[in-house]
Structures are given as C-alpha cells and as structure tokens.
Amino acid sequence: MTKLMMIDGNNLIYRAFYGITAPLQTADGRPTNAVYGFMLMLLRLLQDEKPTHILVTFDAGKVTFRHETFSEYKAGRQKTPPELSTQFPLLKELIEALGIKQYELANYEADDIMGTLARLADEQECETIIVSGDQDVLQLASAHVRINLLKGKGVGDVLPHGPEQIMERFGLTPLQIIDLKGLMGDSSDNIPGVPGVGEKTALKLLHEYGSVENLLENTDKLKGKLKERIEDNKESALLSKKLATIFREVPLPLEWDELAYGGADREAAVPVLRQLQFNSLIEKIPYADGEDGAETDEDPFAEPAPKAADRPPLDVRIADEDTLGELAEFLPRVSVIHAETHGDNPHHAELVGLMLHGEERYDYVPFELLKSPQAAPILEWLEDPEAPKNGYDLHRLDLVLHWHGIAFAGAAFDSQLAAYLIDPTETATNVSGLAVKYELPALTEDDEVYGRGAKFAWPEAETLAAHSARKAEAIEAIIPKQRELLERFEMNRLFFELEMPLSRILADMEKQGIAVNPEDLEKLGGEFEIEIKRLQSEIYAHAGMEFNINSTRQLGEILFDKLGLPAKKKTKTGYSTDAKVLEELAPQHEIVQIILQYRQLAKLQSTYIEGLLKEIRPETRKVHTYYRQALTATGRLSSQYPNLQNIPIRLEEGRKIRKAFVPSEPGWTILAADYSQIELRVLAHISDDAGLKDAFLHDMDIHTKTAMDVFGVTREEVDSNMRRSAKAVNFGIVYGISDYGLSQNLGITRAEAANFIEQYFAVFQGVQQYMHDIVEEAKKDGFVKTMLERRRYLPEIHAKNFALRSFAERTAMNTPIQGTAADIIKLAMVQVDAVLNERGLKSRMLLQVHDELVFEVPEDELELMKTLVPETMEGALKLSVPLKADVSFGANWYEAK
Numbered sequence: 040m041t042k043l044m045m046i047d048g049n050n051l052i053y054r055a056f057y058g059i060t061a062p063l064q065t066a067d068g069r070p071t072n073a074v075y076g077f078m079l080m081l082l083r084l085l086q087d088e089k090p091t092h093i094l095v096t097f098d099a100g101k102v103t104f105r106h107e108t109f110s111e112y113k114a115g116r117q118k119t120p121p122e123l124s125t126q127f128p129l130l131k132e133l134i135e136a137l138g139i140k141q142y143e144l145a146n147y148e149a150d151d152i153m154g155t156l157a158r159l160a161d162e163q164e165c166e167t168i169i170v171s172g173d174q175d176v177l178q179l180a181s182a183h184v185r186i187n188l189l190k191g192k193g194v195g196d197v198l199p200h201g202p203e204q205i206m207e208r209f210g211l212t213p214l215q216i217i218d219l220k221g222l223m224g225d226s227s228d229n230i231p232g233v234p235g236v237g238e239k240t241a242l243k244l245l246h247e248y249g250s251v252e253n254l255l256e257n258t259d260k261l262k263g264k265l266k267e268r269i270e271d272n273k274e275s276a277l278l279s280k281k282l283a284t285i286f287r288e289v290p291l292p293l294e295w296d297e298l299a300y301g302g303a304d305r306e307a308a309v310p311v312l313r314q315l316q317f318n319s320l321i322e323k324i325p326y327a328d329g330e331d332g333a334e335t336d337e338d339p340f341a342e343p344a345p346k347a348a349d350r351p352p353l354d355v356r357i358a359d360e361d362t363l364g365e366l367a368e369f370l371p372r373v374s375v376i377h378a379e380t381h382g383d384n385p386h387h388a389e390l391v392g393l394m395l396h397g398e399e400r401y402d403y404v405p406f407e408l409l410k411s412p413q414a415a416p417i418l419e420w421l422e423d424p425e426a427p428k429n430g431y432d433l434h435r436l437d438l439v440l441h442w443h444g445i446a447f448a449g450a451a452f453d454s455q456l457a458a459y460l461i462d463p464t465e466t467a468t469n470v471s472g473l474a475v476k477y478e479l480p481a482l483t484e485d486d487e488v489y490g491r492g493a494k495f496a497w498p499e500a501e502t503l504a505a506h507s508a509r510k511a512e513a514i515e516a517i518i519p520k521q522r523e524l525l526e527r528f529e530m531n532r533l534f535f536e537l538e539m540p541l542s543r544i545l546a547d548m549e550k551q552g553i554a555v556n557p558e559d560l561e562k563l564g565g566e567f568e569i570e571i572k573r574l575q576s577e578i579y580a581h582a583g584m585e586f587n588i589n590s591t592r593q594l595g596e597i598l599f600d601k602l603g604l605p606a607k608k609k610t611k612t613g614y615s616t617d618a619k620v621l622e623e624l625a626p627q628h629e630i631v632q633i634i635l636q637y638r639q640l641a642k643l644q645s646t647y648i649e650g651l652l653k654e655i656r657p658e659t660r661k662v663h664t665y666y667r668q669a670l671t672a673t674g675r676l677s678s679q680y681p682n683l684q685n686i687p688i689r690l691e692e693g694r695k696i697r698k699a700f701v702p703s704e705p706g707w708t709i710l711a712a713d714y715s716q717i718e719l720r721v722l723a724h725i726s727d728d729a730g731l732k733d734a735f736l737h738d739m740d741i742h743t744k745t746a747m748d749v750f751g752v753t754r755e756e757v758d759s760n761m762r763r764s765a766k767a768v769n770f771g772i773v774y775g776i777s778d779y780g781l782s783q784n785l786g787i788t789r790a791e792a793a794n795f796i797e798q799y800f801a802v803f804q805g806v807q808q809y810m811h812d813i814v815e816e817a818k819k820d821g822f823v824k825t826m827l828e829r830r831r832y833l834p835e836i837h838a839k840n841f842a843l844r845s846f847a848e849r850t851a852m853n854t855p856i857q858g859t860a861a862d863i864i865k866l867a868m869v870q871v872d873a874v875l876n877e878r879g880l881k882s883r884m885l886l887q888v889h890d891e892l893v894f895e896v897p898e899d900e901l902e903l904m905k906t907l908v909p910e911t912m913e914g915a916l917k918l919s920v921p922l923k924a925d926v927s928f929g930a931n932w933y934e935a936k
Contacts, residue, residue, distance in 0.1 A: 043160050043298065044090035045153045047171035048097040048141065052077050052130055054172055054189060056123045063316075065464075069846055071315050073126045074133060080170075082323050084187075088168055092298035094156065095134055095141040096149035104146050105282055118789065120779040121849075124842030129315065136311040137324070138304035140297050147289050150176055154285035156293075157184045170197065175220065177205055178285060180213040210246055221251045221280030232279045233272040240265070251280050355401040355508045357500055358408055366395070366402060367416035373397040375518075376430045377511045378439060379503060384680045385438035386549070386656075386663045392503070393417075396511035403504035409445065418445060427451035431470055431514050434668060437546040448543075454514055456538050457521040459669035460530050464832055468669070474513045477520045529828050533862075537827065538668065541865050544872045544884070545666045545676075552661030552703075553683075553885045553893070557652055559699035559931075564648040567640050567692065574637040581630035588637060591616050604628055639690060647686060647696050654681045661703065666887070673854060674829050674861035676887055684888045688936070700932035702895040708928050710882075710901070711935040712908045713891035715923040716741055718773045718860045724918040725826075725855060728805025735920035742766040748802040749795070768799050772806065773856050775849030810852045817851035825858035826916065827866075863922070864890055867915040874911055880904075893932065901928065 055076025063072045134141050142152060153169055157179045160167045164183055169176050172189035180186050180201050187197035198204075205213055222241035224232020236244075248254040255277070258270050269276070303324045312321050358366065374397040382388035392405045408414055420426050421440065426449045430436065433450040440447045458468045465476070474480065525534050579585050582601065586593045595614025599606045604624055606614050618635070625631045654662045667677040678684040687693030702709055719741055723731035734744040746757045746765035767784045768776075776784075781792035800807035814836075817823050822832045831854045835847040868887060875882060882900050886893035892912070896904045909924040916922070929935040 042090045042166045043092040044088055044168045046095045047149050048095045050171050050173050069125055070122050074130045093139050093300040094298050096152045097143040098149050099143040099145045103148055121777045121845055125846040128840045128843050133311050136307040151286040151289050154179050154287040155289040158287045178213050178216040217280055217284050218245055218251045220283035221276050224279055230279045230282050231275045233268055233276050235268050251276050353401055353508045355504045357504050358404045363413035370420040375511045375515045376428045378436045379507050380439050385435045388439050390439050390443045394507040394511045401508040422446035422448050424448040431455050434542045434546055441550050454517050455669050460534055461524050463672045470510050470513050473517050477517055479516050533827050540869050549663050552663040554661050554701050554703035555655050556699050556701050560648055560652055567644045571640050574633055577633050643692055673857040697932035706898050708896050708901055709932050709935040710894045710896045710904055710928040712924050712926040715925055717890050718856050720920050721856050721859045723920045726805045726809035728803050730803050732920050745769055749798050775853040814848045814851050823851045823854050825855050825862050827862040829858050863916050867912040871911050
C-alpha cells in the first residue's frame, strides 16, 4: 500500500533549533543542535508511519508570488541566526545521504509544494501525511490526507488532524481554516487580517456565516465596533484570505518514483552521521529493503577489511611462564606497545594484556603474567624513561598501568596525538580510521572495538592476540607517515616539545589526584538540603498547594493555569518551563525567582555534591579526573570522570563546593594562579592594534578602556552597563560572535548589536584589519595557525553557501586567538613542571582549569611558589604585551580563589 509522507523542512529545523538547546557541535565547532533535533523527529516519524514515499520540502527563498500581491508579506521577520543558517547545508547533506528526496522551487513556499502533491495524491486516494508545526497546512486535510501537527514550539510529539479532528477542535471544515486566517490574520507571516479580531471572534463569525465572502455580504447584521471593523477592513480580509491560501497548482517536475523510500542508504548515511558526531543515531537508522541488521553484530559501514588471501596471518606469540624470560633480549627492539583494555574511564579500566611489537615479531603478554617474578625485565623496561615507547594513546596506557600497580615512562611517539595535531577536525582518528586515512590495510571491526560497551566478553587469548597484533602492525605503519607530515607542517616543536611532554605531565596530575574532604561536601550538602526545603515551602505557599516542582507539566499548570502567568511556549509534555522562560517571567511573580533559586541549588546538590562524593576514590580520598588532550579543535584540554573544569563559580553556593578541595598533606596550602584576560592579550599581540596594546602596556582595565573608546566618554563616565557591553563585545570578538549572539547576551536588538560591533571596529581598526587578513589567509591556505603552528582546517571557507562560509570565516578569526591561548597555558604547564623538577620542589601541580593552574604547596615552599609560578606563567611565550598571572592561596581551593 502506498503511503506518502511530506515534511515541512524549514518549519521543523526552526523548531529543532529553538527546542534543542544543548550546545551540540561538530569537531570543528559547527553547531548541530537543529540537525540533531530534526533527525530525532524524522527517525521517530519513519518508525511510526513507515512511509513508502517521502519528500522533505524547503522554502527556496524570501520572495514568492505572494509578494506580488502584498509586498509586506512576511515582512518584519528576524533574520535567520547564523548559528542556524550554518546547519541548513548540513541537514540537506544528511537528508540526501539517507536517500530521502528533498525539493524546493523558486517563487513558491514549501506549503505550496506539499499542497500540490497532496492534491495529486488525494486524487489517487493515496494515504498522505503532512508534518508541520504551521496550522496553515490544516486546510490540506481530507479523507486521505492527514496533518501531523507538531505540538508546542519545540520538537516533540504530533497531534494528528483529519477533517473530523479539525471540526472537533474548531467547528470548521479544513477549507474554512483559510477563512479563519483571513479574519484573524497571522503575525508570523505579516498577514494583516481584520484588526481587533482574534481567533475566538473569528470562529464565532465563521460558525454563523461560513466564509469571509458571506460575512462581508452580511455586515448589516453585525453591530457596534465589530461591524465597523469588518466593514472598514473588507479588502484586508479578502487579501489575507488570499495570502493564507496554499497554492495547489505548482508546476512540479517530480516523478512519483523519485519519492520512493525503502529504507535509508546506510552506506552513505553513516559516514555523514559520524562526521556530525551523531553516533548514537546510527543504530536507529532503518535498514533498506532487503537488509537485515538484526542478524549480525557487525557494523555494515565499517571499512571492509582485506580478504584473508590479501592479509597473511601474523606470527603472534602468546607469552607464558616459560617464555617470559626470552622477552628480555627483545625488549630494546620493541617499536610499538599496545594495550588491550576494557572500560572508557582509564582510572577504572580493566587491563587484559600487552602487545609488544618490533622487527616483524608480535608478543602478547596477558596481564596475569605481569605479576609473575619472571616478568621483572618487562616491568623494568616499562618504567625506564630512557627506553622509548611508541603507540596509540599512551596517556591512557600510562593511567591504566598505574592503577594496576605498574609504572610507565618513556613515551616517545603517540600516534593519537600526532593525528590530532595533523588535523584536529578529523573524526575517524582511532587506529582503524587512521589506517584507512593513510591507505593502509583496513582493520576489521573486531580488531578495533574489543573492550568497549557494557555487554562485553573477551574472546579467546589466541583471537585477542591476533587482533591486538593487527593494531600494532597498523600503528607501526602509521607512525612514519605521521612523522613526515609533522615535519612538513613544521609541527615537530609543537609535538615533541609541548604535546608529548604534556601527556606525561597530565598523567602525573591525574594519578596524583586532588584531595576532597567528603565531610565538607556532606556538610555543604546538608546546608543545601535545608535551603532547598525552605525554598520548596515558599514555592508551595505562593502556589497555594503542594506539587512536584520538578515536573514540567505540574509546574506549568501552576504558573500558567493557576497563577495566570503568560505562557511562552509549549513542549510535548505541556507548557515549557525551561530556564529561559522562567528568567523572562521572573519580574512578573515572586514565585518564579524562587523556583530559579530552587533549581540552581537542586542541580548543585545532585551534580556536584552527590556526583563528587561518588567520584572520591576510597583508597586515596581523592578525585582523579581524566584530561582529554586530543579532543577540541582549538587545542584546549577537556576534563571528565569527573569534569573538574565545570564546577560552577558564578553562584556563591557553587563556589563553596571548592571548599571541599583541600591539600593532601597536613600543613600544606592550595595555591591557584590564573592568566588575566589571556585571549585579549593574544588578540592585542596578533592584531598589533595600538589601542588594545596601549591598554595592556599601561595595565588598564581593558573593558573600561573599550567602553571609553567605543562610547567616546571619560573613564569617570563609564557606567556599569557600558562596561558590561564592552566586556561582552571584547570576548565576543575573541569567540567570533555574531550580531545575533551579542544581542542575546546583552538583551538588545540585532540592529543595536550590529551597530555596536561596527563601532568597535571603527575604534580598534587593527583588530578589524587582522580579521580581514586572517580570513584572506584562510582562503589562500585552507587553514589557519596559532603562533605555535597548531593548525585548523577550514574547508568551508570557499563554500558557496553563505552561512557555511560565514561560519568558516568567524572560525578563522577566532582560532588563532583561542588556540594560541590554549598553547600558552600548555607551555606554562610544561615549564612549571620543569622548574619544579629542576629545583627539587615538593609542590605538586594538581589541576588545569581553563586559564588557571592549581597546586598544593608545603609551608616552606609557599613564598617561593607565590613568585615562581606567576613568573614562569608570564614568561611562557613572549608577546608584544605582557602576560599577567594572578596568584592566590588558602587552606582550600575556595580560599585560594
């Protein structure tokens, strides 16, 4: 049975953009929240409806035939935010990869395309579903055409509407929806309607007169102001009805077979999903006709492995008690070390065995054997810093070995780090992906993913050893190619003098951990609990009843139904009560501000009090984070298990959590040092802007200086709002902010934000010239670099699509700034570590939190460290303006800040 489903692409992606607020992005920083939300809805629809034919329609442009009738049609709509515009090409690429037809036609809207196809399908009595959040399409409903109307303003469930449901809801036929729009208008499309006539009045009139035309012929039966309004706006009502009418005679060159859909083209779709980092959606993609994913555990999209005939077996030896001793002579000639581990968190991962490879020899040592006395030469080799080790993700190996009681040193070449430097936007950087990238024999899926997932069972030792050998073989072949690229790209210093030493330093910090006093956390949690209950009681008092504050539905009913606050938007579960909605409502009722406070404390309690308590390792009474060194496109470190870079400090209650972070030795002190406005100082250096440089050379407050120059006022005339605006634009420039982003930050219009940015560039012309020059450099080279030669590729810099090109241009502007700042803090860590070792100091570096370094310091080294650390940080890299590091200290991390 034929079943056609049509999707209003523009409507759905807009809803997804505003409904999915999580900061999703690709490895190169492009936002993907709207594409992800669209995909969630699409996959749900495919599962629920199982269509045989699909079409996703888009608006081709801003001008349609309706503008010939009414030039102000859709006037006043805000320009699409660049953060959304960037996602349209990504979405269309993904839809194409899924094997779904998409279509747009100049001079017509998506509704017109759907309306025309719906008419043709209806004539053939073909079951048709139209998916949209726009009530205009309800006019297309018929016996064979159902409208799945999206609920609320987000990406949620749908409400099916056929003629019966429309009659039940409005008391109208589908075609009378056009008359409804004619009378009440539509502000989103700038359809005027009749001023003063809303939905309630319009429905009442249509229930009595049936249509706009019949109403206009019977205005003598109306009374008072309503009669006056209708008679004075007859032309507007007729025009509005015409504008609201979906045109159903669009000349479509589409053939019916083009819309056929028998399941996704997974071979094409999965690489795109992986590029977008939507790995969780891969298993949800429906198989095409004739495919059956249920019968195999293999990933059908992994690169095909060479056939057995093309891939001769490796001579792999599995060590035992008798042969362990023979390995001693071979160890100096090992070229690659590889570990088989299970578990994502290296602080808790299971170590199963080690593969030692060199000179065509492959020796697999099961972990249990490493406990044998005969394994002493291997353990000595592992901890020897003079014995160089090459491998993949040696940082992780170091941590896993540590927690199994085995020391590790001598990391010489990490192919994961090399791949990250060569192209930080590359997503397929596991061993298998790198093998394919460098045109080496591909690994099988089994070779790569053993040891991952919750439901996991190790294969027999022989099988595991063979797979491990294949990975070691690939790593050995990958490394020479990476060495050549690092040399060609002038990255040897960055790799060998910064990233490789830093890998060891991070591992030392992670193994050391930072002491956390659980009693302090529990005490603070108790205080939070008392305050949470007090706020809860206040909320109940204002509401006049008890309810589940954490229930979106119940809270929405209290705020909008019981207390009568204006509803902003709805989700699939009812009224939206997200943070943005509540912040807008806060001035209107005291309960809202109390709810915001309640939520903040509740999150601190669950995420940071209870969460941190679970992460304290009993035997060390410390938390041991894990720094991801090869993750971000800018070069920044990322912390997880737990994330210690994200402890909230804007709220005093959040800052108090840092009180629990204490020295691990009695009488020691926590010392913190952080760079002051490092990215703006880098911008001043790179742009050579006289104004910025002057401010930093004279140690002025940069935000006050910016406010003075942009607003043309004296230092004394700069008020808090001026400084706040200047601060927003200063950091906005660093992060490539758009007028949309600045308007959201400052609560001003986009026009005002654009004007502010223009004023900024008029004052800081060196910055403007830098922005222009770096974009031109990116267009010429295809990438931009930090001061230390860290690269970021920007293939979209030549894109024909304006949004993609604009995103690449903004990335070109901010990457050298952010990336250089990231390099500087890393340089500081390497240099501070070297100084501590050279002087034989007992002080320990514990954490890196963005631009801040945290230490624990014995009493007799405190005065020295108060000088030594900031001096080393400030001298990490020579700039034309001074780097500045502020130092503070105390009995805990809170007091140190």
